[in-house]
Amino acid sequence: MWLKAGLGIAALAVGRTKGTYLAAQYHRLRPRRGEKRTIVAVAHSMLVSAYHMLANDVPYQDLGPDYITRLGEERHRRRLLAQLGALGYDVTLERRQTALATLARASKIMAPTSYLPGRSTDCPTRRKLTEP
Template structure:
């Protein structure tokens, strides 16, 4: 049994979770909590090391966020990813499994979406038959 029941609890305690600032239905980016200085420093160093690796999930995720937002937002997101992965490794007593640089594409691709939608329809008690759209017609 770990001290933190979920990975979110650990990230919140460490001050690594994203901040939240909402008022009158408008949400803005918020500051993160202070948390542990030494843990934040260690995770930042690990993030910079992970960002320079090749063909890894963390490097691809870092590059994706850095392109859309900023370097600091990307560092914060990868710090969070590393901490969540650590929690799962400790809590589940398992080894780290690399997801690969194309994990986001595999997760959100058309094949995954089709599989997810079929499962939802079957869960509602419907029988699903899939036919590909004929391009010749």
Template sequence: MTLLDTIPGVARRSAELLLAEVGVDMGCFPSAAHLCKWAGICPGNHESAANDNSDKTPPNYRWLRGMLVQMANAAVRCRTSYFASAYRRLDPRRGHKRAIIAVAHRLLIAVYHMLKQHQSYRDYRASDTGQRSQSQRLKKQQVERLGYQVQLVPLTLLNHRCRA
């Protein structure tokens, strides 16, 4: 329970229900993909020649899938989490429902690895921000060494200027 409480968007009640449905022992699932297939949260893929015929998820365990979708909706509300960034990346292309299913799929993969390795949740997006800003500073210094002047402008200002 304490491991699952570290995930953004997972409350105590949803962690209890998830453990009741899935269990604590992940030894019966060879991989996270097997758990997602069993839970019915994996993306459907039916190809014949070059035609993609279906994107529906399998209809297994609708209670578990509904709970995972609720957890994904809550995880998306935490703006600085990895799940929110994945949702923001997928929503414009795929739509809200498919993006939420994709976030629920990633959430279940994280749960599998946490229960398998007995480690708490680590948000990779939050841990990479310092490295990204450091690499951006290095790139700015490299460009300035070439003799150019660099001024970093926030992305929101650029978007605002393009619309005008």
């Protein structure tokens, strides 16, 4: 009984953190499942993680908040390669330089540095909208 309550409180607390796999899981599940079921799901993930850490004698390694996104992208790539292979094509993939530059540019726009909210010239996204 005490373990269940402790894990529930820890799951609720981890939902308020930023930049962790469990926080991303919490925020991904909450709109679909509701508060209570999300807490139980995150607590279950914490318990399974603790079991594996104790059983294998390894430290905790956070997967990162973008783990599901990266995993989905890799699965999508593998599925498309398998489909092309089934059609008789041999394909090798390499990332284009323009795609890397676009990703770098997008990350700079999406994560602006500190600025004063009242001044439109200090915010990179507002500056882009106001310039002709």
